[in-house]
Amino acid sequence: MNAHDHIVPSDAPLDQNFAHAASASAVNCPPPQSKRSSAGSSSIPAFKFDTRRVPIDQQYDSWRKSFSSMLELSERRDRSCGFEGKQTVWDLGSLAFSRIRTSALEFASVPGHTRREALDHWTLTVPLDGTISTVGPASSFQGGAGVVQVHSLGRWFEGNVTDSEMLILFVPRDFDPEVAHVLGAAEFSAIDTAMGRLLSDYFIGLAKRLPAVEAEYLPELVGATQSMIRACLLPSPGNIEEAQAPIARVLLEKARRIVQSRLFDPSFNANVLRRDLAISRTGLYRMFEPFGGVIHYLQHQRLLDAHAALANPNDKRRIIEIAEQRCFSDGAEFSRAFKREFGYTPSEVRAGRKSGVPSMPTGELATAAPEERLGVLLRKLHG
Structure with a gap:
């Protein structure tokens, strides 16, 4: 543990702000639990x-x-x-x-x-x-x-x-x-x-x-x-205030689910997604503009999924097999895209030196x- 870092106790001096922001009504949240003497309990x-x-x-x-x-x-x-x-x-x-x-x-x-x-x-x-x-x-x-x-x-x-x-x-x-x-x-x-x-x-x-x-x-x-x-x-x-805003957000959630279900489909692209959503090209562009476009978003999700597989110690497949399953036909292309996205190589993840994106104990x-x-x-x- 670093010298300038410590596990948190309660900060009593800041409680005045809680009183300032909170209403007088009772708060519906889990009650504090008393500390147990059991060795298995932890905060x-x-x-x-x-x-x-x-x-x-x-x-x-x-x-x-x-x-x-x-x-x-x-x-x-x-x-x-x-x-x-x-x-x-x-x-x-x-x-x-x-x-x-x-x-x-x-x-x-x-x-x-x-x-x-x-x-x-x-x-x-x-x-x-x-x-x-x-x-x-x-x-x-x-x-x-x-x-x-x-x-x-x-x-x-x-x-x-x-x-x-x-x-x-x-x-x-x-x-x-x-x-x-x-x-x-x-x-x-x-x-x-x-x-x-x-x-x-x-x-x-x-x-x-x-x-x-x-x-x-x-x-x-x-x-x-x-x-x-x-x-x-x-x-x-x-x-x-406006019905169109929540409708657009629900449509975006549907798009996310479709993308996740087609990560391993090499024929899946922006045109397929547009047809599945039954929207115009302009509508699809606007929906994914904040994410750098449909293609960037799709590749990013595939790379994230590959990262999770590479970090899984129970997945013994070769890196190229994991890449091909996620529609990367060329190993060098996959490695370049992976490093560009995360800042390190697939081999480093497989070796256990990089595991921050999917999970960290x-x-x-x-x-x-x-x-x-x-x-x-x-x-x-x-x-």
Whole structure:
């Protein structure tokens, strides 16, 4: 463990922000569990990164690095005054939850044509203080304390945040079909409704109680979170301004499912997908523009699937066999595309030297550099 990193205790000085953002009503979240004397009990894995433990002239760069897998933070020429950033990340298995304190900054999504990681998660963000403003693909929105905001990391957006503390839940696309429908309808919006505030209260209670919850209760905790998202963000005619937006998002989810089902089909291409979806060429182009186009998206998914196979110690096939199954007829072409996408070769994955994209056990995550753990954990959700 690094000297400037430690497993997270509760941060009592920040509780005033919870009181500021939370309503007075009781929070519907799993109750804290008492510590057991059993040797088999353990806490939910949690990690902390604090820029104050980094040299002043490196603080902002280290903060940028910690978010580099999901966001591009604006450049800063003057690094002499340092930067305040605190980050707590909990590994919930199929979800990730974080508590963040940051100084003001500007942000943008990572462009699809430059990203090396398919971080296509949704984020549900609750500011505890300060304000987050976002310009999304079709509209702009902002929210302050206690207002849930929904972003999609797989699409273009940009914005800014004031000095703030916030909670963020990361939800992968394949977490649950019903949740995907709900979040697809709500993405790029601030949910300032009574039910949205209830979800905000839940997040606030979750952050306060997670340090006391034992790992064996993770299935119940994830199930409760899943139910809260469905109940509090369920789309209805009253909270969807335009019918076309959710229809387009449902269509995109259908497209994703079709792509996943045809990864091993060499005859599958953009024209086949367009016919399966019964949409125009222009409509298909617009749908996949944030991902660098249909061909780029399809190849990326095939490479991700190949990466998972190569990292699987039980898969003894040759690299070329794995490549050919995913429609790469030339081994050299596959290796070049793979290295261009991930920054390392298929052989390195097969040898066990690179395994970060599909999965990373908690033990390995604990040994990663503190500023790299958020990215590692978000990539782990694809596993």
